[in-house]
Amino acid sequence: MMTDQAARLREQLNMRHNQPKQAHTIAVTSGKGGVGKSNFSLNFSLALLKENHRVLLFDLDIGMGNIEILIGSSSQHTIVDFLEQQLSIADIITKGPSGLDYISGGTGLTNLFKLSESKFQHFASQLERVFHHYDYVIFDMGAGISEDALRFILSVDEIIAITTPEPTSLTDAYAAIKYICINNDSIPFSIVVNRSYDRKVGESTYQRLSLTIKQFLSRDIPLLGTIPDDPSIMKAVIHQTPFLLYQPNSQASKALINLTSDYLKSKSTSSSNIEQKAFITKLKSFFMKGR
Template sequence: MNDQAQSLRNLVKSQTDSRERNTRIITVTSGKGGVGKSNFTLNFALSLQKRGYKVLVFDADIGLANIDLLMGVSPKYSLYHLLKREKSIWDIIYKGYHDLEFIAGGSGFNDLIRLTEEEIDYFAEQVNELSGYVDFIIFDTGAGLSKETLKFIVAASETIVVTTPEPTAITDAYAIIKMVTSMGHVVRFRLVVNRVTESGEGKYTADKISLVAKQFLNLDIPTLGFVEDDASVSKAVKKQIPFTVAFPASPASRSIDRLAGQFITGEAAAEAPNGAVKQFLSKMMRLLK
């Protein structure tokens, strides 16, 4: 692990890819559990990386962190060890399939709301080390609006809300958007509808949420895309291999690939503001203090 940490440090210092990265921060959340949020996050990150972008996934699902399980990796260190100053940010970065880098959160995020001023500053200093190291930092948060999830939604550049066509999932997806907005926070939301049996079902689900958000919250909620319902997904989970890796030609994998392409080439491709990581940390720290 020490060798890996040193290699990561050297990579940042040398900037071997010869281009300056303008790191963009994205939060992925859902109104309820069981909609495939973490699986979407992982495979979306892999699809972005396949297009030449460097991505780091930050597993911020308290108590139910499972990005590592979806890749069959058992991290020895997590955010907890960073917060306790036992390890640096580079020591807790692990690699999964196709060298996708990730940080395991686990119970560490519970400690975020109990940090001292000095510990908060250290956390910010460490995370800021990632600025310019990757193109995207994707936070996979817990389902529902916990205090910790709210912090990531508000602090990130944008938030992707994952839902399914099920009535309860639709209701809960809208509820999380409404709750954040009612608190006075301005957040750039985008919708992803997972497990659709046909494109019409996905469009109907997204339109339903978007229309209500426009009518009652005066919010425009664009749709990022749809992911087809696919038996290959559960097979990949059992194998602990991302479905875009295990079954690259499957309907779900093709859906993710199209969605990632739309993300990069469409309106969502607007460049992150300079200092996006610092802005994220500034908002996060204000919420923590």
């Protein structure tokens, strides 16, 4: 069954390979673990899918990947197999809930920029093929930002930073944003306040972080949305089902749907294609610098 799925996807990738359309790449980051980053990445991907967009969720939370835990499933191959066995990217894409395509993480990418040139070229060329098949490729990054992860993050079209109202979460979120902005002060950013007690707390949390960013980094980073501290989220995690599917009418699900709707309204399709085509070029440039 997995072989048949890979064969069908390989045919689709080949059909779309010569199309000019490119996927929009998003890195979901956080300054620390435990803020719900992977849960957001998963459910945001499903919300985009619900709006009839083709989405690939790429788990890059190396060694601590949670996507498969959150959906209660496992894939036949991971990114490690892809690198070590020179597989096609179609071989490592797995169907998840609601038909969501995802790639399972592993330990191999800890040395992504120290790969041999042939292995990296394989990785880059296969990834480029994917961009012709999907509208969005979402990278669920690991907590914190290593030097190698930074190079990858700086190659994407935009970044979504996840924080919570906790003071330590805010401090770590600011540190991560600062680190990225020091290396690229123009890369598009947005902020999501997760586990907010209510909308007012979420917005005041954002205001504190936003003012600090404005004062010390001279950046205006918009609020993408707030997600309440909803008991249904923990229940969904226990049942290993995305909360958007577990309780579609919960406060968290409604907030996520509204957030996604606002996000899509803000996108300018006319200007995005120019940015998207640069992803592989930037990634290759960072690889050459890291050799």
